[in-house]
Each structure stands twice: as structure tokens, then as C-alpha cells.
Amino acid sequence: MNAPPPPLAPTGRSQTAGDLLEVSMGPHHPSTHGVFRMNVVLDGETVVKLTPVFGYLHRNHEKIAEKNSYLGSIPYTDRLDYICSMTNNWAYVLSVEKLAGIAVPERAEYIRVIVGEMTRLFNHACLAGFLLQDMGALGTPLMYAFREREKILDLFEALSGSRMMCNYMRFGGCRCDLPEGWPEKAARIGAGFESFLDEFEALLTGNEILRARSEGVGVLPRELAVNSGVTGPGLRASGVNYDIRKVDKYGIYDRFKFRVPLGERGDVFDRYMVRILEMRESLMILNQALHDLPDGAIIDPKVRLRNLRPKAGEAYGRIESPKGELGFYLISDGGPIPYRYRVRPPSLINLTVLEDMCMGHTIADVVIILGSIDIVLGEVDR
Amino acid sequence: MKTLDQIFVLTQHWLTGLAPAALQPLVSMLLIIAALMAVFGTCFALTTILERKTLGRMQNRYGPNRVGPFGLLQPAADGIKMLTKEDIVPEAADKALHFLAPLALTAPVWLAFAVLPFGRNMSAIELDAGILFFFAIGSASELAVFMAGWSSQNKYSLLGAMRAIAQMISYEVPLVLASVPVLMAAGSLSLPEIVRAQSGYALGWIPRWNVLTPWGAAGFGVFLVAAAAESNRCPFDLPEGESELIAGFLTEYSGFKYALFFLGEYLGLFAVTGLGVTLFLGGWHAPATWLEWLPSWGWFGAKFSALIFLFIWMRATLPRLRLDQLLNFAWKFLVPLALIDLVAAAAWLKSGGWQFAWALETRWLLCATLLAPAYVCLGRHWRGGTPKPRRYHYAQ
Amino acid sequence: MLGLGILKGFMETGRNFCGSYYDPERLTTVQYPEERLEPQANARTIPFLIYDGSDPIGGLRCTACTICEQECPAHCIEIVKDTAKKPDYLGKMQLHPKVFDIDTAVCMECGICAEVCPFDSIKMDQVFERAGSHRRLTLHKDDLSKSNEYYNKIHPAEAAAVDAARAEEQKKAQARKAAAAVPATP
Numbered sequence: 003m004n005a006p007p008p009p010l011a012p013t014g015r016s017q018t019a020g021d022l023l024e025v026s027m028g029p030h031h032p033s034t035h036g037v038f039r040m041n042v043v044l045d046g047e048t049v050v051k052l053t054p055v056f057g058y059l060h061r062n063h064e065k066i067a068e069k070n071s072y073l074g075s076i077p078y079t080d081r082l083d084y085i086c087s088m089t090n091n092w093a094y095v096l097s098v099e100k101l102a103g104i105a106v107p108e109r110a111e112y113i114r115v116i117v118g119e120m121t122r123l124f125n126h127a128c129l130a131g132f133l134l135q136d137m138g139a140l141g142t143p144l145m146y147a148f149r150e151r152e153k154i155l156d157l158f159e160a161l162s163g164s165r166m167m168c169n170y171m172r173f174g175g176c177r178c179d180l181p182e183g184w185p186e187k188a189a190r191i192g193a194g195f196e197s198f199l200d201e202f203e204a205l206l207t208g209n210e211i212l213r214a215r216s217e218g219v220g221v222l223p224r225e226l227a228v229n230s231g232v233t234g235p236g237l238r239a240s241g242v243n244y245d246i247r248k249v250d251k252y253g254i255y256d257r258f259k260f261r262v263p264l265g266e267r268g269d270v271f272d273r274y275m276v277r278i279l280e281m282r283e284s285l286m287i288l289n290q291a292l293h294d295l296p297d298g299a300i301i302d303p304k305v306r307l308r309n310l311r312p313k314a315g316e317a318y319g320r321i322e323s324p325k326g327e328l329g330f331y332l333i334s335d336g337g338p339i340p341y342r343y344r345v346r347p348p349s350l351i352n353l354t355v356l357e358d359m360c361m362g363h364t365i366a367d368v369v370i371i372l373g374s375i376d377i378v379l380g381e382v383d384r
Numbered sequence: 385m386k387t388l389d390q391i392f393v394l395t396q397h398w399l400t401g402l403a404p405a406a407l408q409p410l411v412s413m414l415l416i417i418a419a420l421m422a423v424f425g426t427c428f429a430l431t432t433i434l435e436r437k438t439l440g441r442m443q444n445r446y447g448p449n450r451v452g453p454f455g456l457l458q459p460a461a462d463g464i465k466m467l468t469k470e471d472i473v474p475e476a477a478d479k480a481l482h483f484l485a486p487l488a489l490t491a492p493v494w495l496a497f498a499v500l501p502f503g504r505n506m507s508a509i510e511l512d513a514g515i516l517f518f519f520a521i522g523s524a525s526e527l528a529v530f531m532a533g534w535s536s537q538n539k540y541s542l543l544g545a546m547r548a549i550a551q552m553i554s555y556e557v558p559l560v561l562a563s564v565p566v567l568m569a570a571g572s573l574s575l576p577e578i579v580r581a582q583s584g585y586a587l588g589w590i591p592r593w594n595v596l597t598p599w600g601a602a603g604f605g606v607f608l609v610a611a612a613a614e615s616n617r618c619p620f621d622l623p624e625g626e627s628e629l630i631a632g633f634l635t636e637y638s639g640f641k642y643a644l645f646f647l648g649e650y651l652g653l654f655a656v657t658g659l660g661v662t663l664f665l666g667g668w669h670a671p672a673t674w675l676e677w678l679p680s681w682g683w684f685g686a687k688f689s690a691l692i693f694l695f696i697w698m699r700a701t702l703p704r705l706r707l708d709q710l711l712n713f714a715w716k717f718l719v720p721l722a723l724i725d726l727v728a729a730a731a732w733l734k735s736g737g738w739q740f741a742w743a744l745e746t747r748w749l750l751c752a753t754l755l756a757p758a759y760v761c762l763g764r765h766w767r768g769g770t771p772k773p774r775r776y777h778y779a780q
Numbered sequence: 781m782l783g784l785g786i787l788k789g790f791m792e793t794g795r796n797f798c799g800s801y802y803d804p805e806r807l808t809t810v811q812y813p814e815e816r817l818e819p820q821a822n823a824r825t826i827p828f829l830i831y832d833g834s835d836p837i838g839g840l841r842c843t844a845c846t847i848c849e850q851e852c853p854a855h856c857i858e859i860v861k862d863t864a865k866k867p868d869y870l871g872k873m874q875l876h877p878k879v880f881d882i883d884t885a886v887c888m889e890c891g892i893c894a895e896v897c898p899f900d901s902i903k904m905d906q907v908f909e910r911a912g913s914h915r916r917l918t919l920h921k922d923d924l925s926k927s928n929e930y931y932n933k934i935h936p937a938e939a940a941a942v943d944a945a946r947a948e949e950q951k952k953a954q955a956r957k958a959a960a961a962v963p964a965t966p
Contacts, residue, residue: 025539033627047543047707074853077890136627138704140618142793145443149808156820163824163904169890177895181822205792208785211619211703214767243779261778271774279776308851308896365543366628366706441800442793445809701793702786717782763782 022050025365029058033136033369036379040356040368047364052357056350059383067343072098072173072310075343079330080167082345083381085128086121088158089323091171096252097319097330098173102312104305109298110175111254115291116188117158117170118321119284123195124151125324126235126277126284127202129376133274134206136373137215143206150198153191160184173310175301185292192288199281207278216271220359220371223268231351234326236375239276240268246322253321257294258287273374311338325349325376345384349377389679392419393505416508420497428650429459435696442700466643474537474636481535486637486644489528493648496521496655501576503668503681514575515567518659519560522614525652526552529623532645533633544632547707548616548623554714555613555620559656561722562606565599565729566663575659579667586744589673593666598751599729602759604664606722608694611660613714615653617695619702622710653695654688661687709767717766721758728754821935824891824904826884829924832869836925841901843868844877848893848902856886857893868899869946870953882924884910885917900942906934 028039037058043051063082067075079094080087092114099106106114128151131144155165160181162170170177206212222232227240237244245262247255263279265272312334320329326348333342352375359375360368387394396415403411433448433456440447449455473482499514501507511517526549533545567573570581584592594600613620624632631637634645661667665687668680705713728751735747799806810817827848831839844861860879868874893902905926932939 023539023542025543032630044543047546070853071851073892073896074851077853077888077892080890081888134703138619138621138625138627139702140439140699142439142443142700145445146796149444152808159820159823161822163820163822163891164889167888167890169892178822201792205701205789206703206785209703209789210782210785211705213771213785214709215703215706217771245779248779261780263776263778265776266774275774275776279778308847364706364708366622366625366704369628438797441807442797444796444800444806446807446811697790697793697797700797701789760781766782 021045027365027368028055034372035132035377038372038377038379038382040372042365042368044365047366049360049363049365049368052360052368054353054356056353056379056382059379061384063384064343064345068340071308071338072312072340073307075340076171077167077169080169081380082347082384083323083325083328083349083378084166085378086125086324087166087168088117088121088170089321089328091168092118092253093319093321093323093328094330095171095173095319096321097317097332098310098312100319101315101317101332101334102173102310104174105302106253107175107299107302108254108296110300112291112295113176113180113300114171114253115255115258116288116295117161117168119288119291120154120157120188122284122324123281123288124154125376126281127151127198129324129373130202130274130277133270133370133373134212136369137212139206143202146198146202146205150195153194157184157188157191160187172301172305172307174305174307175299177301179300185295189289189292192285192292195281196285199278199285203278207275213271215367215370216269216274216374218267218269219363219367220270220273220374221268222355222359226355226358227268230355232326232355234322234324234348234352234376235276235280236268236273236326236352238262238280239265239272241266246320246327250320252319258290260284260287270370270374309338311336316342320346323348325378325381326352345381347381347384349375349379349381353377353382389504389681391679392503392681420508421494424497424651424654427654428647429463431650431654431692432462432646433458435699438693438696439700442697463643466640469639471639471641472636476537477636478535478537481531482636483641485528485532485535486641486648488531489525489648490644490651492521492524492528493651493655496652497658499575500655500658500662501579501667502658502684503679506668506681507576510574510576513573515563515573515578515659515663518575518655519556522652522656523552523556525648528648529633532637533623536633536636538636540629540631540635541633544623544625544629544635547625547629548633550707551613551616551620551622551710551714554711555610555718558606558714558718558722559610559614561719561726562603562610563659563663564722565603565726566594568726568729569594569733575662575667579662579669582666583669585673591666591669591671593664593669593671595664595666597732598748598755599725599732600664602721602725602728602755604660606718606725607660607664608691610714610718611653611656612695612698613710615656616649617653618699619704620710621704622707625704627704653692657688657691657695658684660691665691712768713766717762720762721755724754724758819906819934821937823906824894825889825908826887826905826910826919827882827891827893827902827924828905828926829880829902829921830900830928830931831925832928836927837922838866840876840921840925841868841899842877842880843874843899843901844880845875845898847896847898851892851896853890853892854886854888856883857881858883869950871957877921880921880924881918883918900946903931903935 023044025042025044026039027042028034029037039055041053041055042049063078067078076091076094079090082090127147131147134143135141158168159165161184162168162177222236222240224240224242227237228242233244241264243262243264246252248262260283263276263283265276314334314336316333318329318331320327327346328348329346331344331346332340335341356372356375359371363371396412399415400408400412437447448458451457451461473479496518498508499511499517529548530545533541533548566578570578572578582593586592590596595604616623624634634642637645661684668684670676670678670683731754732747732751735750738747796806830841832841833839844859846859849857849859858879858881859877862876862878865873865875891904894904
């Protein structure tokens with residue numbers, strides 16, 4: 003006999019002691035950027051404890067890659083940070099190139115920089131849009147950001163055949179050459195992006211409500227940022243000058259003139275502003291790369307895409323993805339599949355400081371602090 | 385023209401005349417109620433669709449345009465959807481309160497329309513203390529929102545209800561304070577009387593609307609902000625706070641109860657907008673003599689629509705405030721400003737008898753010297769001082 | 781001063797509101813079933829198999845070499861070889877697939893099968909309106925088989941290059957055959 007289920011405990015009466023209220027934000031919360039959960043203990047509206055819970059989107063990425071050939075993992079990397087597939091491809095092929103000692107033709111390097119910086123452009127634009135959406139600006143900034151993003155995605159579709167799951171880069175170069183008229187179109191869209199940024203900033207950067215909401219909220223102290231391994235715009239907003247494009251000079255980044263904007267306080271507003279300024283620098287890189295784009299082969303013809311068997315060894319390739327340091331660590335035992343495949347996802351590691359940033363702020367701030375970290379759950383949970 | 389202006393009043397009189405004499409008061413009353421419900425019910429339907437379309441246009445998209453011509457039947461489709469949806473009541477909820485809350489929100493709001501003058505001779509009842517009645521009715525919605533949040537037994541609902549109480553009580557103060565100068569100027573609490581006081585033209589062409597005086601302009605600003613907050617409109621939609629609290633006090637509502645909340649909120653917005661038109665924008669008066677041939681209710685409607693458009697525009701542009709900032713803004717900015725505005729209004733009214741050459745200009749200057757520094761100072765300090773402008777440096 | 785930033789924002793949304801009535805840049809929606817974007821030549825969705833000639837099954841280029849089956853990252857392709865051999869366009873005897881299934885529920889449309897196919901037999905389609913009233917997500921040989929003309933229509937540049945290369949190979953093969961045939965006659 004089945005006993006009737008016990009009556010549900012009324013949710014209003016929490017198990018938490020005293021006057022505290024325990025709220026489970028997510029995984030079905032409108033602004034946790036995916037299936038992410040935060041167990042928040044509130045005193046009134048003030049956060050006294052916050053436990054991030056993730057893993058809802060775990061797809062076994064690393065183990066799948068350890069059963070697939072080196073080529074077969076590239077489309078899976080698209081799905082890590084599904085907003086910026088190009089940079090994910092790049093980080094992965096960079097580590098395979100390191101592992102197997104493959105050189106990349108110059109034209110391919112330029113194309114990588116072009117698509118990588120475009121990815122950074124629309125990732126930052128969308129992040130600013132999402133952040134303001136979380137702040138309650140009902141979709142308008144997000145729609146403007148998406149309008150520009152669509153243009154770049156159209157370019158990506160013309161180039162790689164897919165808008166978001168590009169699967170474009172290969173070890174030793176890129177999969178296919180730029181279509182007719184692509185660089186000109188890219189230059190035009192780059193110029194349009196400049197005016198979009200001006201418009202976007204006019205819309206909200208000076209807005210008193212935005213300033214009031216974001217200044218002094220979610221401060222990430224320098225030391226904490228460095229100690230917990232935060233990378234990307236979040237780290238630079240705290241004033242640490244660390245950009246892998248400058249530190250590693252991977253690819254051909256030493257050829258371009260660009261600056262790294264640094265914040266001072268490391269609050270939400272700094273993280274927002276650093277991204278806006280970074281977009282302007284990205285546009286500079288994009289213009290230089292489009293201007294200098296050489297002719298030539300786009301993939302090393304000697305590279306074996308199928309049955310690549312790097313000699314036994316290990317390699318760690320990392321790039322400055324829009325979200326931070328994206329690294330792939332590969333161990334080869336000489337066989338056609340990697341012995342070990344490990345991702346260093348910037349989203350996950352930047353998320354570790356969430357509780358420190360949220361402590362003492364209100365529940366409304368939690369949402370925008372999470373938004374300003376810029377996470378993609380596909381990358382956090384893998 | 386006179387007929388067109390009075391067409392609703394005449395129709396009502398004629399229809400009432402058809403009834404037997406004993407029933408006439410009742411019929412007259414029912415006719416007015418039916419007319420108000422029909423007009424503002426339609427207004428609600430139209431506003432939902434036009435709001436979505438306007439928001440869409442501001443966001444580079446079309447907005448709903450699939451149901452009926454230009455999507456105008458969308459509200460009908462939404463209504464059918466809401467009616468046919470399952471009405472879910474949480475097991476732990478306080479069932480009676482949960483059921484009553486949407487009614488408690490919607491019913492009083494209808495009452496508020498009773499005192500608004502929608503045109504010449506077009507106000508359902510001419511209460512001597514009409515504005516007091518309005519504010520008294522208006523504060524009933526706080527109770528309903530709290531009932532909804534409390535009875536849902538949901539943590540988000542509870543947080544939303546807490547926010548709603550704090551917000552609505554705080555913003556009622558500036559709302560009332562901003563209306564006080566108008567009462568001083570009109571010398572009456574009756575809304576038709578206030579409209580009458582705004583008739584005529586200064587210097588022969590500037591309408592004597594309250595908004596065209598220094599204290600009126602400031603008061604109108606305070607009133608608009610407080611009105612947006614009272615009706616839970618963006619940027620003060622904290623009780624719902626979608627990105628923070630799922631849907632705030634509405635989290636556990638579905639189906640027609642949800643639609644009723646929606647209706648109640650929009651009607652509240654209409655009522656307070658109508659009050660704003662009456663108090664500051666000269667009610668049903670035309671802005672110039674040569675435009676007076678248009679019916680008075682048409683002018684009321686035009687001003688009303690313009691204000692609604694402003695609220696929609698606000699919603700498309702502004703992010704939401706945080707609760708503590710919201711309260712700071714009410715108590716540290718709006719309330720002091722409204723109080724100083726009261727002084728300015730007193731100065732303006734007291735100096736009304738001045739006869740010398742630059743009298744009007746001097747009066748403006750007087751009020752401006754009271755209001756402008758106050759605005760700048762309060763604007764700088766409402767959140768504890770303006771932070772220094774940020775400078776970002778670049779590393780090479 | 782308080783309010784300036786807010787006013788600037790209002791101007792911006794106002795500009796977009798007015799712009800949406802005359803500037804196509806500010807009203808970017810494509811109203812899908814009625815309006816459609818031009819398909820991009822490179823765009824890809826699920827794979828399909830090319831056949832030459834008029835027989836969709838007999839003319840398949842596929843030789844059941846199973847390279848795509850092995851390389852498919854999602855392992856969504858299943859091939860069973862036929863036992864009989866048939867001559868291909870070069871006159872070589874080749875195997876053919878008895879079964880060629882693609883599980884489109886698993887396929888992630890990455891295009892690696894098309895990339896690794898040495899026979900230019902599997903290519904990427906552009907159909908995206910694949911909703912139907914059935915639940916059949918596994919496509920069989922006869923669903924997947926599409927003509928070379930179709931390939932030429934959706935990927936013109938790529939298909940022309942493939943056709944040219946194949947014609948070249950065919951010419952060489954014939955020349956070789958002829959050269960091989962000449963010394964045999966005397």
C-alpha cells in the first residue's frame with residue numbers, strides 16, 4: 003500500500019533559525035544566466051550567506067573529448083561558452099598546436115585575430131546588455147546589443163556556415179578561407195560598431211540610476227582577485243594589469259597596437275566600464291588586422307587533421323577569451339585520442355569569488371554582481 | 385460644438401429620462417458606472433497592446449502584430465488565454481486571502497475614477513473633498529499587494545510584498561505633498577474646482593495651467609515620479625522586480641487572478657495619470673483659444689495619452705533602483721523638494737498681487753532661486769554624496 | 781546634475797523610436813514566414829548524401845568507407861557495408877552502403893563528416909524547416925540521398941570546385957585506361 007505523501011512544509015516558514023530567510027535562487031530564476039542556483043540566506047534583503055550550486059548543465063565534456071579524436075573535439079569546444087565559439091576553438095587548437103608542434107600560416111593567424119576580436123566585441127556588448135537587463139532596464143540595451151551581434155553573427159555564418167557553433171579553426175590554420183568581400187563587410191561592421199558604442203554609452207553610462215546601482219557594489223579587492231585566480235575583465239577592473247594577449251603574445255598579438263584598460267575599485271561599474279573600453283580597443287585591433295591581412299595559405303597543408311597522433315607529452319594552451327583565461331591542458335600518449343583533456347574555464351573560476359562579492363549586499367545586488375562576472379553555464383558546468 | 389462637447393452628458397440625461405422617475409437616480413448611476421468601466425476597460429486593453437508596440441519600436445522591433453489588424457486584437461487573445469489558464473493556488477497558501485487580493489486591488493481603483501473630471505461637467509460625483517477621497521482610495525492598493533504577497537506563502541512573494549509596502553507608503557508622502565500647492569492655488573479640495581481655477585490665459589496666450597508656473601513644474605516632476613512609484617511602474621517596479629524576485633508578489637498567481645492584478649495596476653496608473661492631468665495640466669482645458677472648438681474630453685484624453693506615453697518611454701529607458709536607494713530617493717530628495725516647492729508656491733501666491741513693471745519675471749526669479757539650488761543640492765546628496773567621476777587608465 | 785544622464789537616455793530611446801519608422805537599421809526584425817533572409821552559401825545544417833545520375837540509391841557516391849562514421853564527434857552515423865561491389869565514376873570497384881543512417885537527434889551539424897569524406901559524397905544541407913508530424917529523427921539512406929544538382933544549387937562555388945576536380949580525375953583515369961589499353965592491343 004502506498005502511503006499518502008506527507009503534506010508539504012509551508013515554504014514561508016523556513017528552516018533557517020531566527021529571522022533569517024533562506025531563499026533558493028535558481029535554477030529556474032530569470033536572471034541566473036542559465037541553470038545556476040544560489041542558496042542565499044537573507045537578513046531582510048541583505049545577504050548573509052550565499053552558496054553557489056552548479057552542475058545542472060554538466061555534459062561530460064572532458065571525458066567525451068578523451069574518447070574522441072583531436073579533430074572531433076573541436077565542435078564540442080563550440081559548446082563550452084556557447085556565446086563565443088571562435089575563441090574556444092582558438093584556445094583548443096592552440097594547445098593541440100603546442101602539443102604536436104604545428105605552425106600556423108600567417109593569413110590564418112590574422113583571421114583568428116579578426117574573428118577572436120569580433121567575438122570579444124559581441125560578447126562584451128551582450129554582457130553589458132544582460133547586466134542592464136538584470137538591473138531592470140527592460141530589454142532595451144540588450145536589444146541594441148543583439149542588433150549589433152546579429153551583424154557579426156551573419157559574418158560568422160558567411161565564413162564558417164554557422165552563426166554560433168562555428169567549428170571554424172583547425173590545428174594548423176582555419177577550415178576555409180574568407181568568402182568574397184568578407185573583409186570589406188567586416189570593416190564596415192566594425193565602423194558601425196563604433197557608433198553603436200557611442201549610442202550605448204549615451205543610453206546608459208551616464209544614467210544616475212545605473213551609477214547608483216553599480217558604484218561600490220560587489221567590490222572585488224585586488225588581492226582577492228589575484229589569489230582566487232580571477233582573470234579577464236573582472237581582474238582588470240580591480241586594477242591588475244594582466245591580459246594574456248600582452249603576457250603571452252600568443253598568435254600574432256605582438257604586432258598590434260592596443261592598450262589594456264584598467265579599473266580602480268573593482269566594483270560592478272568598473273567591470274561594466276572596463277568592458278566598454280575593451281570593446282573600443284578591440285575595434286582598434288580589428289581595424290589593424292583587417293588592414294594588414296596578408297594573402298596566402300590558410301592552413302598548413304602538411305597537417306593531418308584526421309589521425310593526428312602527437313608524440314607523447316603534454317601542453318597547456320591558453321588565450322584571453324572574452325571571459326578571461328581560457329586554457330586547455332592536453333596529455334598525449336602518442337595515440338589518436340588525448341590521454342587527458344582538461345579545460346580551465348574562466349567562468350567557473352571567476353564564479354568562485356561570488357560569495358565574497360555579494361556578502362552584505364542586497365538580493366537585488368546579487369543579481370547584478372552575478373551578471374557582472376559574465377558567466378556562461380555551458381562553460382561553468384562543462 | 386457645444387453638443388459635441390457635452391455629447392456624453394446629454395446622452396446620459398436622455399437615457400436617464402427614458403426610465404421611470406423613481407428609478408432615475410439609480411439608472412443615472414448605473415449608466416455612469418457602465419460608461420467608466422467600458423471606457424477604461426478599453427483603455428486598459430489598448431494600453432497593453434500599444435505599450436508593447438511602443439516598447440518594441442524603441443527596441444528596434446515590431447512588437448505584437450500577428451493577431452488581427454496591426455495586432456490590435458492581441459488583448460482579446462491575451463484575455464482568452466488568461467481566462468482559460470489553470471488557476472493554481474499553492475497548497476500552503478491562505479486560500480481566502482489569496483482569492484481576495486486581486487479583488488481588493490481592482491475594486492477600489494474603480495472608485496477613484498468617480499471623482500476625476502474627464503471633461504466639462506463630466507465628473508461622476510462632484511465631491512467637495514474629491515482629492516482626499518482619491519488618496520484614501522489609492523492607499524487601499526497597498527493592502528491588496530501585501531495580502532497577495534503574504535497569502536502566497538512564497539519567499540519571493542513575501543519579499544515583494546515587503547518592498548511594496550515600504551515603497552508605496554514612502555511615495556504616498558511626496559505624491560500628496562506635491563498636490564498641496566495646487567490645492568493652495570485653487571483654494572479647494574474639489575477636483576472640478578481645481579480645473580476651473582486653471583482656466584483662462586496669462587498675458588492673453590499662456591494657459592494658466594499649474595505646470596506652467598515654477599512651483600507647478602517642480603511639483604509636476606515630483607508628482608510624476610511619485611505616481612510612477614505608486615503604480616509600480618518602471619523604474620520603480622521593485623515589488624515585481626522580475627530579474628530579482630521572479631515576479632514578486634505575483635509569483636504564485638496565474639490565470640485570471642493574474643490578469644486582475646494586471647488590470648488593477650493599469651487602472652491605478654490611469655487614475656493617478658488622470659489626477660496628474662487634472663492637478664497640473666489644466667484638466668480638460670485647451671492649450672490655446674483657437675483650439676477650444678475641440679471637445680473638452682478630447683483634450684483630457686490627449687493629455688492623458690501623452691502622460692501614458694511618457695510612462696512607457698520611461699519603462700523602455702530606465703533601469704530599476706534598489707530598495708534602499710528608492711527609499712532614500714523618496715525621503716531625501718522628493719519629500720524635501722516637495723516641501724521647498726510648498727514654500728515656493730506660497731511665495732508665488734503671496735506675490736500674486738504685485739503690480740510693478742517686472743512683477744512676473746521677479747516672481748519667477750524668486751521661485752527659481754528657491755527651487756533650483758534645492759534641486760541641485762538634493763540631487764547631489766540623495767545617495768550620500770556624488771562619487772567622484774571615474775578615470776580609467778590604460779596599460780600598454 | 782541629477783537627471784542629465786537620464787535625459788540623455790531618453791533622447792536615445794526616442795531616437796530609436798522615431799528611427800524605427802524610416803530607418804531599416806532601427807527596425808531589424810525579419811518577419812520570418814513571410815520574409816526570409818538570403819541563404820548564405822556556406823550555411824550548414826544536417827548532412828546529406830550526393831548521388832550522380834537519376835537513381836537516388838544506385839547513384840550514391842558513398843563507398844561505405846566508414847571514415848565519417850569513425851570521425852563523427854557525436855557518433856550519429858551508422859553504416860553497414862553491402863557485400864556487392866559496383867564500379868564508381870573512375871571505373872574502380874567500390875563497396876556501397878547497405879544501411880546509412882544519421883540520427884539527427886544526436887547530430888550537431890558540425891560538418892566534420894563532409895570535411896573528412898574523401899569521395900565528396902557527404903555534404904552539408906541547408907534545410908532548417910524540418911519539423912513534421914512524425915517522431916522519426918533517424919534519417920535513412922533514401923531520406924538523405926539528394927542529387928548533385930541540388931548540391932550545386934545550395935553551395936554553388938564549393939560544388940563547382942568538386943565537380944571540376946572529379947571531371948579532372950575522371951579524364952586522368954580515362955587517359956590511364958586508354959594508355960593501359962594501347963599496349964595491350966598489339
